[in-house]
Amino acid sequence: MARISGGIATSHVPAIGAAFDLGKTEEPYWKPIFEGYEYVKEWIKDNTPDVVILIYNDHASSLMLDIVPTFALGFAEKFESADEGWGRRPVPVVENHLDLAAHVAEQLVIDEFDITLINEMDVDHGCTVPLSLVFGDVEEWPCKVIPLAVNVTQFPTPSGERCWKLGEAIRNAVKTFPEDLNVQVWGTGGMSHQLQGTRAGLINEEFDNRFLDLLAHEPEELKYITRLEYLREAGTEGIEMIMWLIMRAALGYGVEEKHRFYRVPASNTAVGHVVYESKS
Amino acid sequence: MARISGGIATSHVPAIGAAFDLGKTEEPYWKPIFEGYEYVKEWIKDNTPDVVILIYNDHASSLMLDIVPTFALGFAEKFESADEGWGRRPVPVVENHLDLAAHVAEQLVIDEFDITLINEMDVDHGCTVPLSLVFGDVEEWPCKVIPLAVNVTQFPTPSGERCWKLGEAIRNAVKTFPEDLNVQVWGTGGMSHQLQGTRAGLINEEFDNRFLDLLAHEPEELKYITRLEYLREAGTEGIEMIMWLIMRAALGYGVEEKHRFYRVPASNTAVGHVVYESKS
Amino acid sequence: MPRTRLYSLDELDDIPGTKVFRARESRQAYHLHKFCMSLMKEENRKAFKEDERGYLDQYAMTEEQKEAVLERNLTKLIDLGGNMYFLVKIASTDGWSAQKAVSSMSGMSAEEYAQMMLAGGRSPEGLRSIRDKN
Amino acid sequence: MPRTRLYSLDELDDIPGTKVFRARESRQAYHLHKFCMSLMKEENRKAFKEDERGYLDQYAMTEEQKEAVLERNLTKLIDLGGNMYFLVKIASTDGWSAQKAVSSMSGMSAEEYAQMMLAGGRSPEGLRSIRDKN
Ligand SMILES: [Fe+3]
Numbered sequence A, B: 001m002a003r004i005s006g007g008i009a010t011s012h013v014p015a016i017g018a019a020f021d022l023g024k025t026e027e028p029y030w031k032p033i034f035e036g037y038e039y040v041k042e043w044i045k046d047n048t049p050d051v052v053i054l055i056y057n058d059h060a061s062s063l064m065l066d067i068v069p070t071f072a073l074g075f076a077e078k079f080e081s082a083d084e085g086w087g088r089r090p091v092p093v094v095e096n097h098l099d100l101a102a103h104v105a106e107q108l109v110i111d112e113f114d115i116t117l118i119n120e121m122d123v124d125h126g127c128t129v130p131l132s133l134v135f136g137d138v139e140e141w142p143c144k145v146i147p148l149a150v151n152v153t154q155f156p157t158p159s160g161e162r163c164w165k166l167g168e169a170i171r172n173a174v175k176t177f178p179e180d181l182n183v184q185v186w187g188t189g190g191m192s193h194q195l196q197g198t199r200a201g202l203i204n205e206e207f208d209n210r211f212l213d214l215l216a217h218e219p220e221e222l223k224y225i226t227r228l229e230y231l232r233e234a235g236t237e238g239i240e241m242i243m244w245l246i247m248r249a250a251l252g253y254g255v256e257e258k259h260r261f262y263r264v265p266a267s268n269t270a271v272g273h274v275v276y277e278s279k280s
Numbered sequence C, D: 001m002p003r004t005r006l007y008s009l010d011e012l013d014d015i016p017g018t019k020v021f022r023a024r025e026s027r028q029a030y031h032l033h034k035f036c037m038s039l040m041k042e043e044n045r046k047a048f049k050e051d052e053r054g055y056l057d058q059y060a061m062t063e064e065q066k067e068a069v070l071e072r073n074l075t076k077l078i079d080l081g082g083n084m085y086f087l088v089k090i091a092s093t094d095g096w097s098a099q100k101a102v103s104s105m106s107g108m109s110a111e112e113y114a115q116m117m118l119a120g121g122r123s124p125e126g127l128r129s130i131r132d133k134n
């Protein structure tokens, strides 16, 4: 049987991807950020999953103009890196695990999630920057990836509670997949940031750190943070943290926090990152 | 406050649209079918709604290839008739009621429906044939229309129970819209038909009539019909009847059946049609 | 608690003469379906009719799928992953009615099929389940 | 029973210097955003840079939106319905960093903004609510 063995959460700032691609990781601005990922790069060597279910949001690359799904599950065989305006990131193609994706899709619909199936799309920095941070500069990603995109932009966006339930349902779906697979769930995005208006550059270290404190062992409290509260406290794009909730719920009750990292800033954003192992 | 005053269900066979557009309504094959809609054409004159929420399925016109939403809510200002391979039907443009659509979207997401917002699409015969049957040959549709498309084709498709709950949630959403609006909910598609293989042409009059019998006053029994049962009993495309369940649930407990019509065949399909008025 | 499955997915394969459109088919027929949807524009229908083979060669379909399109073999196209909501656009391009297109898979002539429909359609008796023969 | 709203939608307008991307904005900026997404192809970026006005005239944007694009006035584009995830593609086409693009709305110079970020970013104190002034 398949099982969810652990999870990773991380911010997915495009500028981090650019620094990675341009070999700037040793520059004074970027070095302390990339050092925050030294742990996970070692950890993943002993904990390479067969499949990552990667929860992220699309940034007007594939899913925000004509069709805006609340929850979109990748159903294509592979996903190319999107050209977000400065060329495609030179990273490997993301390859899907179609059998698990089909199983998860079916179980989620049985569990009354109204997911959208994506037969063709490019994946943007929300998906590829975390892969680079964890796996480094590789020829091929060492595992399959099922991308699951969440609408965090066009109103209305899903609640924290709904995201939590989705994570639980993903956990149940993986558990009932008959093949023996080691699955991780990653949540990307956040932490506090605002990319618009006279309030641009907002960072709320207190909010972010409280979120990190509660996420491991008291995540229930985080479910009830509304979009309004994210907007007020963590900026217009701070709501990306709901992707972390999906990851956390997919891991079940007990987790061990293997690593935590927080730093301000990367470009406009506070960078947060955790590594959890499931206990159950 | 807005209220749902009634509902219509009807099959949406493309050949009926073609017969309508080509002026064949008096031909012996088509006359008995169009006669089945004489009642509703009169009824609608006294019961013209401000807005129709029109539940249908897309037939590989806009929503089946790259992106397959379980429930897709039309958010564009207007929707053109799709060219399904023989030119666009010469019918008026479908105009949305954006304020109500935005309100319904918001309430549905609060009620934990993971809808997909559609900012641009063409609508096919699933939407335009019922409009023609009810309103006839007009210069403009006499009301606004919010199209809501359901995936009934690519597995997994939503259950009857989930569709029922969606109808209830639509009812609640409309009720809380502050403007005074007369809203109808229409469900289109079905009845039994199969458009593939050596079983093509399957018609199950008994199943269809039992569905029509129960829909008005004992619809709960219909919620539990699985996709498998629709496939076995009503053909591969018979599952389109789940759109009727959404309509029915949106009308609340008590309805009066003002009209019922059933005839075999139109092209490959059994044609069913009902008109309900809400009592609550 | 998660809801339990109401039926095993294998049962979807237990219906005589019927193929359910699942993830596998959706992948298998992706480029075939892209071709079908291109026929939603008049200029593409024209280009296809002027040079069918050349037009098909623009799409990353399998050779088998291309040949089945050229033969208008809908039975084979369904077998190769196709779904009728896409495939019917080929029939429309040819000016075929949906009934004629569907009848071509039925094992009957178009006339026999039309007669069967007029007489109330095909009965589900004996066609519900391969296993249960009902 | 339906769930009740956790907050009134009017509260989304109560946050200083902030515009939430709703249905209205999504409609208002549809063609502007179509233009932005066209910049996801190198040949389009080239065509845009060669003749900005001519390129914009291919899109059904309002004149105001076109002028704001020509001026690279992101504040105005947000006001005209734009969302930054789309608009940032204009900045990328210009070779601007996201930080420079965002700073252009902040009421500070790019240098001041960069310094503020290095010093820990903008504090939320006093910027949570117009009404509550907190
Ligand atoms: Fe992001």
Ligand SMILES: [Fe+3]
Pocket (backbone or CB within 6 Å): B012, B057, B059, B126, B189, B190, B240
């Ligand atoms: Fe249909």
